[in-house]
Amino acid sequence: MLTKIDLCSMALLKLGEKPIQSLSDDTAAAKLGRTLTDFVIDTLLASHPWHFATRVYKLSRDPNGGFVIPSDVLRIIKTDGTIFENKIVSDKNNIEIVAIVRVTPDLFPSYFASLVTAKLALEFCMPLIADQTVFRTLVALYESELQTSKFIDSTTSANGGIDNFSLINARF
Numbered sequence: 001m002l003t004k005i006d007l008c009s010m011a012l013l014k015l016g017e018k019p020i021q022s023l024s025d026d027t028a029a030a031k032l033g034r035t036l037t038d039f040v041i042d043t044l045l046a047s048h049p050w051h052f053a054t055r056v057y058k059l060s061r062d063p064n065g066g067f068v069i070p071s072d073v074l075r076i077i078k079t080d081g082t083i084f085e086n087k088i089v090s091d092k093n094n095i096e097i098v099a100i101v102r103v104t105p106d107l108f109p110s111y112f113a114s115l116v117t118a119k120l121a122l123e124f125c126m127p128l129i130a131d132q133t134v135f136r137t138l139v140a141l142y143e144s145e146l147q148t149s150k151f152i153d154s155t156t157s158a159n160g161g162i163d164n165f166s167l168i169n170a171r172f
Contacts (some may be wrong), residue, residue: 001106002113007041008033011120014138015129028128036123041116046074046100050112050153053103058096059088067095075100111152118145 009019012029020027023034045053054077059067066087069076076083078098081090088095105113122138125131 002108003105004033004037004041007105007113007116007120008037010117011124012128014117014121014141015124015134017124017128029124032124032127033120037120040119040123041105042074042102044112044116044119045103048150048153049077049100051156052107052109052112052153053100054098055101056096056098058094060094062087069097070099070101072101073097073099074102109153109156111149115142115145115149118142 005020005023008023008029012019017029020030020033023030023037053074057070057073062068066084066089067081069083069086069088076088076097076099079088079090080092080095080097081088083089088097105116108116118138118141122135122142125135125138
């Protein structure tokens with residue numbers, strides 16, 4: 001089961017640095033991990049409709065007349081209303097939303113953990129080692145990991161196919 005410390009340590013190893021034992025350590029690496037890890041993970045999760053982080057919510061109208069967006073939602077992919085601040089406005093009594101949610105590292109598939117590690121190494125590079133050559137290499141690694149992760153994620157879920165489509169039904 002992966003933890004934030006594991007992700008930070010793997011990123012540090014990519015830089016040739018020693019892994020950390022705790023995010024509360026008083027080292028530069030631990031301080032960076034404390035400051036950047038949650039932000040990097042949330043940003044990566046929200047950047048793509050990852051299958052492992054997609055949830056469907058059925059919401060009911062709150063006493064003030066709107067629908068409160070759940071606190072673990074990072075991005076709404078589909079809704080039957082209009083998003084306004086932390087609420088959804090709709091004339092319906094119940095709505096359904098499809099959203100990207102915050103997921104803990106222990107639930108990350110390996111391809112996403114590898115992506116997070118590459119991004120953290122990229123973010124840690126300049127503050128820790130300030131090497132432009134390593135930084136450029138990490139940019140290329142991150143872009144490759146991003147492309148690979150999106151491909152794997154998009155091909156892991158079985159496609160439901162096209163049901164009741166007259167042209168396909170006519171062929172069979």
